[in-house]
Amino acid sequence: MKALSEQTNFSPGEIETLMKCTYYSQRKDINKGTDLQSLMEGWPFLFKEIGMTVHFQELTGISLKETFLTNVEKKGKRLLDFMRNSCADKSRRVLQAATKLEILRGQLEGCSEDVKDMVLLLLSYFDEKEENLFHYVEQTCLAKEVHVESLPVTPCIIVCGTSCYAARQFMLSVDCKVVNDHIPDFISAICLMFGTYYCLNIHYPVSLGSTLEFLQRCFFMINPERGTKVETKKNKKQLSVNPRVLTLITNLADQDWRGTC
Numbered sequence: 001m002k003a004l005s006e007q008t009n010f011s012p013g014e015i016e017t018l019m020k021c022t023y024y025s026q027r028k029d030i031n032k033g034t035d036l037q038s039l040m041e042g043w044p045f046l047f048k049e050i051g052m053t054v055h056f057q058e059l060t061g062i063s064l065k066e067t068f069l070t071n072v073e074k075k076g077k078r079l080l081d082f083m084r085n086s087c088a089d090k091s092r093r094v095l096q097a098a099t100k101l102e103i104l105r106g107q108l109e110g111c112s113e114d115v116k117d118m119v120l121l122l123l124s125y126f127d128e129k130e131e132n133l134f135h136y137v138e139q140t141c142l143a144k145e146v147h148v149e150s151l152p153v154t155p156c157i158i159v160c161g162t163s164c165y166a167a168r169q170f171m172l173s174v175d176c177k178v179v180n181d182h183i184p185d186f187i188s189a190i191c192l193m194f195g196t197y198y199c200l201n202i203h204y205p206v207s208l209g210s211t212l213e214f215l216q217r218c219f220f221m222i223n224p225e226r227g228t229k230v231e232t233k234k235n236k237k238q239l240s241v242n243p244r245v246l247t248l249i250t251n252l253a254d255q256d257w258r259g260t261c
């Protein structure tokens with residue numbers, strides 16, 4: 001796989017087979033705390049979409065991108081309608097975000113643009129800062145030119161452009177290090193970012209806990225009855241499900257039920 005990672009004409013099927021065959025060794029290295037640079041050198045495809053998809057499915061039993069897109073098709077429009085109407089009417093912060101995104105989006109259409117709206121409105125709804133998830137650089141910026149000292153230590157999407165709507169491409173960073181410098185579209189970037197938390201055993205930061213947990217439960221369909229991936233705060237009781245996440249999920253379900261009556 002190290003040799004194949006240097007080529008551009010490798011067989012996707014071969015990479016998928018090799019990732020499955022070496023899954024145990026990958027988990028062994030990750031679980032014993034192998035440093036990030038060694039993981040990148042030893043398992044180069046783990047940080048690419050083709051490899052992470054295999055690893056995530058072996059780990060969780062869930063198809064990373066397919067599950068996300070299926071649920072975006074089922075629930076995305078309902079979530080956007082709820083955010084732009086019900087939430088915007090009640091929250092000045094969400095209204096301002098929705099108005100700003102409408103201007104940035106302009107005439108752009110398509111699933112990818114809807115997902116951008118969805119994620120950015122979720123951040124606004126939960127009052128979580130955009131800069132904790134997205135880091136903006138010049139369109140022509142190369143990985144080696146990114147000021148990594150300004151990146152968060154948790155998985156972060158580097159946007160090559162002034163906004164997610166004007167991006168030329170995306171990159172992914174982990175622990176202030178660029179691990180994938182060529183992600184062509186936003187949906188792939190979101191899936192890789194989310195998958196990294198599971199594949200590398202990383203807790204959600206408190207600063208993004210609600211947004212990530214909502215995506216986890218509503219769009220990636222990971223719904224444990226106990227436990228949470230949000231990092232634990234000392235001397236603070238940790239709930240199995242974030243109440244604000246549960247409230248939004250319930251409101252969306254109620255909206256869907258009313259729409260079928």
